[in-house]
Amino acid sequence: MSIALTSAPAPTSTRQDKLRVMVVDDSVVIRGMISRWIGAEPDMEVVASLRTGLDAVNQLERINPDVAVLDIEMPELDGISALPKLLAKKRDLIIIMASTLTRRNAEISFKALSLGASDYIPKPESTREASAAETFRHDLIQKIRHLGAKIRRNVHAPAHVTPPLAPVHERPREASVRAPTVAPAAQSQLARRPFSMLAPRVLLIGSSTGGPQALMSLVTEIGPVIDRFPVLITQHMPPTFTTILAEHLARSSRRPAHEAVDGEIVKAGRIYLAPGGRHMRVVRHGAEAAIALDDGPPVNFCKPAVDPLFTSAIDVWQGGIMSVILTGMGSDGMRGGKDIVAAGGSVIAQDEATSVVWGMPGAAANAGICAAILPLNQIAPKLVRLFSGDRS
Numbered sequence: 064m065s066i067a068l069t070s071a072p073a074p075t076s077t078r079q080d081k082l083r084v085m086v087v088d089d090s091v092v093i094r095g096m097i098s099r100w101i102g103a104e105p106d107m108e109v110v111a112s113l114r115t116g117l118d119a120v121n122q123l124e125r126i127n128p129d130v131a132v133l134d135i136e137m138p139e140l141d142g143i144s145a146l147p148k149l150l151a152k153k154r155d156l157i158i159i160m161a162s163t164l165t166r167r168n169a170e171i172s173f174k175a176l177s178l179g180a181s182d183y184i185p186k187p188e189s190t191r192e193a194s195a196a197e198t199f200r201h202d203l204i205q206k207i208r209h210l211g212a213k214i215r216r217n218v219h220a221p222a223h224v225t226p227p228l229a230p231v232h233e234r235p236r237e238a239s240v241r242a243p244t245v246a247p248a249a250q251s252q253l254a255r256r257p258f259s260m261l262a263p264r265v266l267l268i269g270s271s272t273g274g275p276q277a278l279m280s281l282v283t284e285i286g287p288v289i290d291r292f293p294v295l296i297t298q299h300m301p302p303t304f305t306t307i308l309a310e311h312l313a314r315s316s317r318r319p320a321h322e323a324v325d326g327e328i329v330k331a332g333r334i335y336l337a338p339g340g341r342h343m344r345v346v347r348h349g350a351e352a353a354i355a356l357d358d359g360p361p362v363n364f365c366k367p368a369v370d371p372l373f374t375s376a377i378d379v380w381q382g383g384i385m386s387v388i389l390t391g392m393g394s395d396g397m398r399g400g401k402d403i404v405a406a407g408g409s410v411i412a413q414d415e416a417t418s419v420v421w422g423m424p425g426a427a428a429n430a431g432i433c434a435a436i437l438p439l440n441q442i443a444p445k446l447v448r449l450f451s452g453d454r455s
Contacts, residue, residue, distance in 0.1 A: 082107040082211040085128035087119045087145070088161065089137040093186070097132060100200050107207060114138075116145025123152050130211045132203065133180075135162040135171050143171050143178070150179045157181045157210045159203070163188060169307045173275065181210050181419065182272055185301050206272065209392055209420045254431040258454050259409045264383035265329075265352075266292055266446065267376055269369030269399075271299040271391025273419025275308055277439055278389065282316035282334065284443030288450045289318045293352075294334045295343065295376075297369045299391065302339035309336045325356040337367035344375035352379045363395040369423070373399025382407020385449060387442060390418035394426035401432050409434045409449075411442060 084101050086109055088094050098109045111126045113119050117140040119131065131149060135142040142160060149156055160175045160183040162168035172183040184203055187195035266288055270277055278298065288294070300308060305322055312334055313320035320334035323343050329335065329352040337343035342362065344355045355375070362368035369388070373396060376384055384403050388396040390413055400410040410433050412424035417439040428436050437445060448455075 081105075082130060082207060082215070083110045083126075083128045084108065084207060084211075085111045085113065085119060085123075085126055085131045087113045087116060087131060087137070087142070088134035089114050090134075093134070096196075097203065100204060101207070104204060104208075107204075107211070116140035116142055116148075120145055120148045120152070123149055123156075127153075128156065129214055130157040130159065130207050132159050132161055132184075132207070135160060135168055135175075143175055146175055146178050146180060155214060157207075157214055159184055159206055159210070161186050161203075164301060164303050166303055166307070169303045172304070173307055173311060176275055182206055183304075185304070205392060209272070209422070213420070253428050253433075253436060255436070256404065256432065256434055258434040258449065259382055259407050260454055261382040261407050262452070263385035263409070263450055264292060264380050265376065265385070266294045266450070267373055267384060267386040267403075268294065268296045268389065269298075269373065269386070269391070269396040269423065270296070270389035271365075271393065271395065271420075271423055273390035274298045274300075275311070276419070277413065277417075278308075279311060279315045280439055281387075281389075281443055282312055282318075282320075285446050286316065286318065287447050289316060289334060290332055292331050292450060293329045295323075295329070295337075295345070295372060296334065297337040297343060297367050297372045299365050299367070299395070300339050305336055305339040309334075312336065323354045323356065325354060327354050328352070329354060337372065340366060342367050342371045344371050345379050346375065347379055363393060365393070365395050369396035370399035374402045377402055377406045377408075380408075384408035385411070385446065387411045387413075387446070388424045388427045389413045389439075390420055391423035392420045393422050396423050397426040397430050397432070400427050401430065404432045411435045411437060411445065413442065414438050 084107055086094050086097050094112045098112050101107050101109045110128055115137050133142045146158060158180045160172050160180050162172055164185045184206060187199050298308060309321050318334060322338040323335040329345060341356045341358055345352050346355045362370050373386055386400055386403050388400060404410060410427055412427045412433045414436050415421040418424055427433055435445060
C-alpha cells in the first residue's frame with residue numbers, strides 16, 4: 064500500500080461528471096468520516112452510505128456506483144459474502160475492501176482479491192490518531208481516484224479486465240494474464256534502450272496497487288529463474304499483509320518465499336519480500352549479499368519503498384541486475400531504476416493495458432530507462448530467456 068500525504072491535483076473528467084462512490088460500513092462514525100472526505104473532493108461524490116452488505120446488494124442497481132468501499136465485518140451480510148453478489152450485478156464495479164490490520168482480515172482481503180476485488184485498504188485502529196486518519200484518508204481518496212479513472216477511460220474502449228488473484232491451488236498457466244492484441248499507440252512510441260550485455264545475477268521486483276495479483280501471476284512462471292538466482296520483492300503493503308503475501312508467493316511459486324530477515328544471507332532459489340513497515344536493502348557481507356532492514360522515514364511516501372532496494376543492490380551486484388516494475392500508483396522505482404541502468408543493469412516495466420494503475424511502470428517507461436515494456440503475461444517468458452543468456 065502506498066503511503067502518501069501530498070495529494071495530486073484531481074483530474075478533470077472528460078464526461079464532466081463525478082465518480083459515484085458507495086460507502087458500506089456498519090460503523091456510523093466510519094461512514095460519516097469517509098463520506099465527508101469524498102464529499103470534499105471535486106471529482107467524486109457519495110451516492111449511498113449503507114450499513115450492511117445486504118443493503119448494498121439490494122440497492123446496487125438503483126444506486127449504480129462506479130466504486131464501492133466495502134467493509135469486511137458487517138451484520139446480515141459481510142463484505143466477503145457481498146462481494147461476489149455485487150460483481151454479479153455489475154461486473155465492472157470497482158470494489159475496495161476496507162479492514163483493520165489483523166491476520167484474519169488480511170487473509171480475507173487476499174481472498175477478496177481472488178474473488179474480483181480491485182484493491183484493499185487497511186483501516187487505522189483508531190481514527191482519533193490524526194496521522195493515521197490522514198494517511199487512511201489520502202490512500203483511500205487516491206485509490207478511488209486512480210482505480211475509478213481507469214474505468215471511466217475505458218467506457219468507450221474495448222474492455223480489459225484485470226483477472227482476480229488466482230487461488231493458490233491453481234496451476235501456473237491458469238494464473239496468467241491475457242495480453243492485449245494491440246499495444247496503445249502512445250506506449251509504442253516510448254524510447255527503449257538495449258538490454259544490458261552483462262549476465263543478470265539477481266531479479267528485483269517493485270509493485271504497489273494491483274501488485275499482489277501481478278506478483279502471483281509472475282512467480283508461477285519464473286521457476287527456472289528462481290531456482291538459479293535470488294529474487295527480491297518490494298510490494299507497498301503494511302505489516303501482517305506482507306506476511307500473508309509471502310505465504311501466497313511460496314504456494315504459487317512452489318519455492319521458498321518469506322519476509323526478509325535483517326542480516327540473513329541472500330541465496331539463489333529463494334524469494335525475499337520486504338516486510339511491511341520496513342525498508343529492505345542489500346549490503347555486502349564478505350563475498351555474499353545480506354539483507355539489511357531499517358526503520359527509516361518513508362521514501363517516495365512509501366515504507367517499504369522500491370528505490371532503496373534498487374539503489375542498494377548496485378553496490379552488491381553492479382551491472383548484473385535485472386529489475387521489473389509492476390503496476391502501482393506513484394513513481395517509486397523510477398529513480399532506483401535510473402541508477403540500475405547507469406550501473407549497467409536493465410529495467411522491464413509492465414505495460415499500461417495490463418496494469419491496474421500505470422503509475423510506477425509508466426514513470427519508468429516515460430523516463431526512457433526501460434529495455435522492454437510488456438504485458439504481464441509476457442514478462443515471465445522474457446525473464447526466463449534473459450536469465451538463460453538471451454540478451455535480445
